[in-house]
Amino acid sequence: MSTSNVSRRNFLRAAGLTGTALCLGFYFPSNAKSSKIVAADGAAASDIELNAWIRIDTDGKVTIFNHRAEMGQGSYQSVPQIIAEELEVDLKDVNIVFAQGNQDKYGSQITGGSSTIRGSYKNLLKLSATARLMLITAAAAKWNVPATECYAASGHVIHRPSGKKYHYGELVVDASKLKTPENVVLKKRSEYKLVGKPLHRQDTPLKTNGAAIFGLDKRLPGMLYATVERNPRLRGKVKSFDDTATRKIPGVTDVFKVQMDVFNTTREGVAVVANSTWAAIQGKKALRVEWDDTGFEHVNTADIYKRQHEELATKEGLSFKKQGDPDGIIAKAKKTLDVIYQTPYQSHSCMEPVNCIAHYQKDKLEIWGPIQAPDWVQEYLSKQTGFPKEKVFVNMTFLGGGFGRKAFLDYPHEATMISKKIGAPVQVVWTREDDATQGPYRPGMSYRAQGVITNGEISAVKFRMAGQNHNHFMGGKKDVANDSTAEGFLPPYFETIKNISFADVPFETPVPTMWWRSVYASTNGFAYESFVDELAHEAGKDPLAFRRQYLKDERSQRLIDKMEEVSGWKNRKKNEGYGVAITECFSSTVGQIVKVSRKADGKLKIDHVWAVMDCGWYVNPDIIKAQVEGSVVMALGAATIHEITFKDGLVEQTNFYDYKMPRIADIPPIDVYIMENDADAGGVGEPGLPAFAPALTNAIFDLTSKRIRKLPFDMAKV
Incomplete structure (x- = not known):
């Protein structure tokens, strides 16, 4: 309309x-x-x-x-x-x-x-x-x-x-x-x-x-289609391009350089406009571009983590929260747990690739597409184009997955610039390869965790994280700690662990990063709940009973009761590994227990996952169960199957053949339970993800005595 x-x-x-x-x-x-x-x-x-x-x-x-x-x-x-x-x-x-x-x-x-x-x-x-x-x-x-x-x-x-x-x-x-x-x-x-x-x-x-209209389904009268060959090194420039072969593709109507903003940098590419998506994609394949990749770091994955680990070893970072005197206790302790955890960069890989329709006109701009933040897009494009906000109309369609990626502003901006150039409505479609290689990504993170156990009790805990801070990309103060530094860690712990601190060690690379399902809780949860498990082992205590000891509030106690009940925790058998993790984000707490064992060929298998969610007031239990199940599947992939890696500034994964997804045969039985109480509603779509990875690796430790502190890992090689 x-x-x-x-x-x-x-x-x-x-x-x-x-x-x-x-x-x-x-x-x-x-x-x-x-x-x-x-x-x-x-x-x-x-x-x-x-x-x-x-x-x-x-x-x-x-x-x-x-x-x-x-x-x-x-x-x-x-x-x-x-x-x-x-x-x-x-x-x-x-x-x-x-x-x-x-x-x-x-x-x-x-x-x-x-x-x-x-x-x-x-x-x-x-x-x-x-x-x-x-x-x-x-x-x-x-x-x-x-x-x-x-x-x-x-x-x-x-x-x-x-x-x-x-x-x-x-x-x-x-x-x-x-x-x-x-x-x-x-x-x-x-x-x-x-x-x-x-x-x-x-x-x-x-x-x-087929009645639902997703972004890729939307059509406007006179609409053209475009794809863009973007610099594969994220910050490079277009030096020159040869479109001779591209213009011979039937249906191609125009080829030109285009720019779009990616946070505080500019991404350059060459747009191919055609009368069909197929023609635009074929034209893009025929294009020849020479890139100027000078003047910025060409990152390598190994170098990123080496730098993170070096900075965690030498820097205290920006304090996020501190109570008691963890530094003094750790400095004087005869024995200290001091370990590093590492989590990888991840792609959002939504089933519906990124796409957007823009119609730039003399007195207004209209946008259609799978957009998570229409108000942000309206405000941003108003500033970019000079149109008053009331002349920028952003229309949402159904989204075929978002996970944070489609709250970004780059793809509506790019579509706007192309529409302005051609003077017609245009649908810009990203291929799967574009999506995989251009980002933004979940940031790769490293954590240093230190702790002291005295007489079976926690004396002190100290956490430091090193990784890219979304706040800094979006103009936040760089002398302030990441506001998600403790995300995923249960607030009741602060009532019982008297000496504890969290700090953020600032870290930057040219890699664009963005929210990914459950944001920093997805990486924090692995480090923090793995370390709680290590503390429990050092104290010589049952991991679930250890958590109960430090989570004294009624809701946590009832959650743990339910976890014990549904999983049969107290009746664990020999040659079975059970792992537990409890995380909190977006006002909901989720506890998960994972059971693992060895197959006849000696390889590990996940036998069962029990997830208990306390989200307070809720609407539809089937939707909650579906979201938790989907979160577990997504977490399984991120923990054991796929990651984004970089070599000489280039992303090494391009499609699902080398950024593999969990298959149905990989998915264990998942039982989801919902706590009943009168508390205010919490989130549902994201909190089911963070607890899975640490519950899995804690289960593997229970079975094998091997600690896994780096993700992803290969289940077949443990």
Whole structure:
């Protein structure tokens, strides 16, 4: 659809939501310290800036403008499931429309940090309950009866004594004229009919029958297609190029140099524009480019880790958190554990490769695609192009995986520059090789862990991390520690380990890095929970009982109880290796136990994984289980199968034949359990990943007495 007229009224109309309706959202007055719920009819809504819209039209159809992306994590199901619960409508009557990027209207729209539900569920419940109460009030007034005699069910308001009822669509006109109630009473969890239930996902049929529109599916009239041959050394320049053979490819229409920003550097390449993706790719293959790769470091993987280890040996780093006197205790100790852990660079490798459509016009810019942060893209491209933000329209599609990669700004910027050059809408498609070799990547990290055990107890622990800091790439102060230095480490440990410190040893390379599922917890968790296991062994104590000793809060104790129960931890047998790890990120705690054994040929195998998640208030247990299972599979690949390596500044992996993924035969049985409590909602999409690698390597130690401190490792060679 065209978005040349973007008033709220025209947006509703363009989305097919015409007519009178009850619209509710959060209103953010200028300089207000807090928001408030407001209601309006479909016409008046155009004059109000609303967040998290709920709209009920005269047919009774409920529409929400979802300000976050759906990239497989389940928000397309969870959000309407929340709304339908308090609104008392059938789930089939709830429709989701992706909102355009606009932080002024919607607040943060970044789909990351497992924040969609935990950051909005209270607002969604309150909005839905408010709408229900207004509809009940409107019906009671029409019947001239007390509202207490009425209730809502399946999209109707029913008068209990008489059995009379109105469909919601018959009430929206009257309800939209009512004053919005200040306080509404929400249901108790025991009263839920939908929330907490394993309901089937509404996006599954769309994704199996071809109706779902992903970025690669989107088409615009007159749209062209482009691929880009980018410098394989990430910071090099185009010296010259020969497009003679490229221009002979049928369908190729243009070839030219293009630039895009990658954090604080510029990446150069040569764009090939054509009338089909196939022609653009063939034209790119025929292109001949000479690169200028002077003036910057050509990194090698071995050199990166050598430097990290040297700096961990000689530098204290920037202090992130310190309590007690760990340095003094470690300096005086007769025996100290002092070890290094290492984790690799990783590619995001989303199943849907990076792509973006841009249409640069005289007075506006329009973007379509699989985008995790539409508000960031809007703001960034406004600065890059000079268009005011209200003239930069960023439209989300479904994402075929994101994992943090599609929150980056490089690919919309590149598509914008190409569209500006050719004066037409263009879809820029990255090949799998582009995606693998260009990054950004999860940073490779090294950790130095020191600890002292005295009389079977922890006397002191000291952690230092060395690796690239995303904050520094994005303009953060370089004299401040990485704000994720302790991510993954459970906060209750700080209550019982009296002498402990975390520090960040700043480290830089030319390699672009970005968030990767569970961010730094994915690497921190391996180091920190491996070291807790080493401390337990040094103390001569059972690893799970050791953790119980230092995680004294009730939620951790109940989590450990559940882990013991489901895994049969206390009934472990000879020739079976059991490993445990418990990590926390994005307000959720996950404990995992992995069981390993030897096959008849002597090779290791993973027999079972038990995962227990405490995410507080939750919506759909099936979605949670799917996310934890997917996290375990992703963690297995990162721990034992694949890594990104560099040689002379070039990435050595290019596709799935040399950056291999776990296959179905590699996946052990995975049992997922969800803790029940009344705590606030935590994240779900990411916290299931960090605990797996340390649980696995701790299990291998239990079986073989071999400590694995470097990832990835080959299971067949242990």
